[in-house]
Amino acid sequence: MHRAWRIAGFVLGGGLLAFLAVPVVALFVTGSPADWLAGLRHPITGPALLLSMVTTALSLGVLVAFGTPLAWWLGRSEARAARLVETLVQLPIVVPPAVAGLALLLAFGRRGLLGPLLQGAGVDIAFSTAAVVLAQVFVAAPFYIQAATAAFAGLDENLLVVARTLGARPATVMFRVALPLARRGLVAGAALAWARALGEFGATLMFAGNLQGRTQTLPLAVYTALESDVRAAQALAVILVVIALAIIVFLRPRRGRHRR
Amino acid sequence: MTALTASVALRAGALDLEVALEVDERGLVLVGPNGAGKTTVLLSLVGARRPAHGRVAIAGDVVFDSAGGIDRPTEERGLAYLPQNYALFPHLTAAQNVAFGLRGTRAERIDKARALLGRLGVAAVADRHPGALSGGEQQRVALARALAPAPRALLLDEPLAALDVESRQSVRAFLVAELRAQHRPFIVILHDRDDVRAFAAPIAVVERGRVVQRGELAALEAAPATSFTARLLGAARPAGD
Numbered sequence: 001m002h003r004a005w006r007i008a009g010f011v012l013g014g015g016l017l018a019f020l021a022v023p024v025v026a027l028f029v030t031g032s033p034a035d036w037l038a039g040l041r042h043p044i045t046g047p048a049l050l051l052s053m054v055t056t057a058l059s060l061g062v063l064v065a066f067g068t069p070l071a072w073w074l075g076r077s078e079a080r081a082a083r084l085v086e087t088l089v090q091l092p093i094v095v096p097p098a099v100a101g102l103a104l105l106l107a108f109g110r111r112g113l114l115g116p117l118l119q120g121a122g123v124d125i126a127f128s129t130a131a132v133v134l135a136q137v138f139v140a141a142p143f144y145i146q147a148a149t150a151a152f153a154g155l156d157e158n159l160l161v162v163a164r165t166l167g168a169r170p171a172t173v174m175f176r177v178a179l180p181l182a183r184r185g186l187v188a189g190a191a192l193a194w195a196r197a198l199g200e201f202g203a204t205l206m207f208a209g210n211l212q213g214r215t216q217t218l219p220l221a222v223y224t225a226l227e228s229d230v231r232a233a234q235a236l237a238v239i240l241v242v243i244a245l246a247i248i249v250f251l252r253p254r255r256g257r258h259r260r
Numbered sequence: 261m262t263a264l265t266a267s268v269a270l271r272a273g274a275l276d277l278e279v280a281l282e283v284d285e286r287g288l289v290l291v292g293p294n295g296a297g298k299t300t301v302l303l304s305l306v307g308a309r310r311p312a313h314g315r316v317a318i319a320g321d322v323v324f325d326s327a328g329g330i331d332r333p334t335e336e337r338g339l340a341y342l343p344q345n346y347a348l349f350p351h352l353t354a355a356q357n358v359a360f361g362l363r364g365t366r367a368e369r370i371d372k373a374r375a376l377l378g379r380l381g382v383a384a385v386a387d388r389h390p391g392a393l394s395g396g397e398q399q400r401v402a403l404a405r406a407l408a409p410a411p412r413a414l415l416l417d418e419p420l421a422a423l424d425v426e427s428r429q430s431v432r433a434f435l436v437a438e439l440r441a442q443h444r445p446f447i448v449i450l451h452d453r454d455d456v457r458a459f460a461a462p463i464a465v466v467e468r469g470r471v472v473q474r475g476e477l478a479a480l481e482a483a484p485a486t487s488f489t490a491r492l493l494g495a496a497r498p499a500g501d
Contacts, residue, residue: 158347161308164334165341166361167409176360180351 027241031234039225039235047213048221048236055129055217056197059136063193067144068186072178074145075152086149093142100138101206108134109207131208132215136197143196147189151182188251195247199240263445264413268304268314275300277469283413287439287446289459292466293488298449299344301466302415305447306341307334318412340411344418346402348390354401355386361409376404380438396427403438414439414446420455432458453492465489 031039039045074086092100106112109126110119118125125131155178163173179186201219208215210224218236225233267280277297281288290298303309305316307324310331316324318339323332348357358373359366377383382400385393393401399419406414420432436458439446450456456463457477464474465486473485477493484490 156345156347157308158343158345159349161303161306161334162341162343162347162405163349163360164308165306165337165339165411166405167335168360169333169335177349181349 024241027234027237031231031238035231036235036238039229039232042225042229042232042235044212044216044221044225044229044232045236048216048218049239051129051132051213051216052198052218055132055136056194059133059140059197060190060194062133062137063141063144064186064190067141068148071145071148072152074149075155089145090142092139097139097200097202098206101135101203104131104135104138104203104207126207127209127211127215129208129214132204132217135203135207136200139200139203140193140197144189144193147185147192148182151185151189152178154185155181191247191251195244198243264305264316264318264447266301266305266314266316268301268311268316270300270304270309270311270314272300272309275469277301277304279464279466279469279471281447281464281471283445283447284462285443285445287448287459287461289456289461289463290447290449290466291451291456291463291489291492296466297469298466299417302341302417302447302449305337305415306339307332307337321412338409338412340406340409340414342402342406342414342416342419344421346390346398346422348393348398348402348405350390353387353389354382354393354397357390357401358405358408361405373404373408376408377401380404381434394427395423396431399423399431399435403435407442411444414442414444414448416446416448418449418451421451436460451492456493 070089074082074089095103105126108114108118108131110124112126125134159177159181160173163177164170168176198217199219200217201223204215204217205220210216210220216224218240222233222236222240225236263285264283265281266283269278271277275295275297277300279297279301281301290301292298300309304311304314311324311326313326314324315322315326316337318337322328322330323337324330348354349360352360354377355370355373358376359369362369362372364372374383374386377386377400380400380403382397382404385397385401390398390401399422403419419435420428423431432455439448439459448459448461450459460477462474462476463480464471465480465488466472467486467488473480473489480489481493484493
């Protein structure tokens, strides 16, 4: 009986593992390196790769610059408002990306909530590269904010108080104590957020469209290439999977060195 | 002369704190049950908690006065704070911890830090991170760090609580001798009768946010005002004494 349970568990768990693995394996084994090389030379590949690198770097920069102060407040404040905001910030994780794209369009589109305001300022966001960045920031924000909030919340208040008593101004405490100690959490959050931004598809398609060289990022290029050249789609997909694997390996739990 | 006077009143959660303290160069021992507000007193003195009203003056220099609208930032108060867990910066070596509050070039600060660690008998651990130090070593490094910027007064929160029985006595003797040698006013929170005796300083008993008794050890022993004080000090006498 005991043995039967073990076998059943093995079959069920192993079955799921196989199901998860087979598609990834298929991406690699159904094409040859020669195919991937041809795919990489496909005219759709270069611009998409470049655009993805540029836009994800920008959205990550925006997210770190704006998200770090927010996460500091969320992590250090005991106000009830902070707990409420902490919950609301998670929303983009559970909202379908297509809904996020529609919401962005209704907010920043030409006929959106802020459309007249933006047009008055001569800014047209929808279906531009800026829209790609905004879509990425929107969907990736929770990943960075959540990790950074946890990292800041984990800081011992005594460390911050003692640093002040030793003559350090708040900014010095931030850069010499808080950020170095929270670094691991911040970097992990940034890596996850970047990966999410890189994979962004639905919101980008709705809000930024699918224009080569302007809004056609790697995931959109995979989708587009599939209609004409499976090899190109596959080559792009392989790039994305390799990057994803690299991120997972980078984020794997490590034994701490001399930290706390 | 009074080196440090403070009256602070604040509410934080269940704590309703309203205490007035006077500290001279002999220092002050704070005792009281857990949750009485002792740590909050120290935090409000350094400026990490803001009293609803009160006044804090160090050697006549007012650093907080709710009536006068004075609230100097923590870094300008010149008060050293040694929390119960010592709060050594885990990402810095012992020498870098001590150098944190020093001025000068990087090399100067590290040199001074090493000298200070040497004076406190822990020169050997200068290049180690706090995680690799014993409790007694951590305490000495933390004390060196607190003394480094020449503070006007020292605030110590249960400096002996984190130590094991073996090292406790020697560290206590060291700390008492060092504080006497410093001639700096200090407030130290203690919860052990032997520690209280060793410091031999005036005592203030804090219970539920109020000072319920203050005075010299002998006076408190002779006439403890509350059962807490009686238990803390009375039990120190051997049976039949």
